[in-house]
Amino acid sequence: GQQVMQIPQYQHVQEGEDFTTYCNSSTTLSNIQWYKQRPGGHPVFLIQLVKSGEVKKQKRLTFQFGEAKKNSSLHITATQTTDVGTYFCADGSSNTGKLIFGQGTTLQVKP
Amino acid sequence: DADVTQTPRNRITKTGKRIMLECSQTKGHDRMYWYRQDPGLGLRLIYYSFDVKDINKGEISDGYSVSRQAQAKFSLSLESAIPNQTALYFCATRAGGFVTDTQYFGPGTRLTVL
Numbered sequence: 748g749q750q751v752m753q754i755p756q757y758q759h760v761q762e763g764e765d766f767t768t769y770c771n772s773s774t775t776l777s778n779i780q781w782y783k784q785r786p787g788g789h790p791v792f793l794i795q796l797v798k799s800g801e802v803k804k805q806k807r808l809t810f811q812f813g814e815a816k817k818n819s820s821l822h823i824t825a826t827q828t829t830d831v832g833t834y835f836c837a838d839g840s841s842n843t844g845k846l847i848f849g850q851g852t853t854l855q856v857k858p
Numbered sequence: 859d860a861d862v863t864q865t866p867r868n869r870i871t872k873t874g875k876r877i878m879l880e881c882s883q884t885k886g887h888d889r890m891y892w893y894r895q896d897p898g899l900g901l902r903l904i905y906y907s908f909d910v911k912d913i914n915k916g917e918i919s920d921g922y923s924v925s926r927q928a929q930a931k932f933s934l935s936l937e938s939a940i941p942n943q944t945a946l947y948f949c950a951t952r953a954g955g956f957v958t959d960t961q962y963f964g965p966g967t968r969l970t971v972l
Contacts, residue, residue, distance in 0.1 A: 756898060780960060789948060789963040790901070835900060839960075843908075844889045844952045845916070846961060848900040 751838050753849030761857050766823040768852035770836035777840040779819045781810060784851070785832045793821075795839065826856045861885045862964035864949050870970045871939050879934045879967050881949030888953070890932040891961065892916075892924060895946040904947075907932055939971040 752771045760766050770779065778797045782790040794803055796812035796819060803810045807830075809822045823830055833853045837846040862883045871877050881890065888909050893901040893916075903916030905924040913924060921943060925933045936943055949964040 753900075789966050791963070792960040795960060843906065843914070844959065844961070845891070845903055845906060846901075848893075848902070850898055850900040 751836060751847050751849040753836055753852055755852055756850060757853050757855070759855045759857065760826050762828060763825050766826050766830070766854055768821050768834050768836075768854075770819045770821075770849050772817050772838060775816050776819075776838050777816075779812060780837045780839045780846065781819075781821055782835045782837060782848075783832050784835065788832075790835060793834075823854075826854070828856050828858050830854060831856050862949060862951055862962055864947075864964040864967050866967060867965065868968045870972065872972050873940055875939050877936050877939055877969070879947055879949075879969070881932045881934070881964055883930050883949075883951045883962075883964075885951050885953075885962060886929075887951040887962075888929065889951060890926065891950040891952070892922075892932070892934045893948045893950065894918065894943075895948060895966075901948065904934065936969075936971075939969075941971045944969060944971045 750773050754769050780795045781793040783793050784790045794810050799816050800814045801812040807824045811820045833851040835851045836849045839846055865880045891906040892904040895901045902918050904918055904922050905916055907913050907926045910926045923935045947967045950961040952961045953959050
């Protein structure tokens, strides 16, 4: 069945270093969504990518959608302690509104 | 989001007990979802509902049931709780109709089954 694989599972960085998490799908996606979950919190929507090769930026966060629409990445430039949390990608292709989540990448930032 | 609330926030129960987790929303969304989160597994869909008369199983529905009492309320029941149902449970809502609509999550219920 449809699977969304996300790597790495964990990442520890020094504050100021960059961070990237990757999301790969076994099938072509119509759209991909990214969520952030702070420790002890709930997932919060960050962004949605729809177009092949799309790149979107939110301050220090850069999101990319692959040309084949089978992969995506989230890159954080110069991490800060406020970036700590788990980042999930999710396949939002279903017309039922179901999301298929990747396993998430948990980011730890050392001050 | 405060628009999506879950009760209780924490629950400890014993094996074999029946429990209900409740979700309410004030966003006016038609679609509601129940997920469970386990470490390293992300969020997995248990049940989802398009309206009060439309209930659908997700990928891990065994051992769970749901009730959509009104547009704003969606409850998840564990008929006979077992320890491997210990997890963090999230309710989510979404406005219907468009593939690109996002989901809004409640604060979660941490359930422990002893």
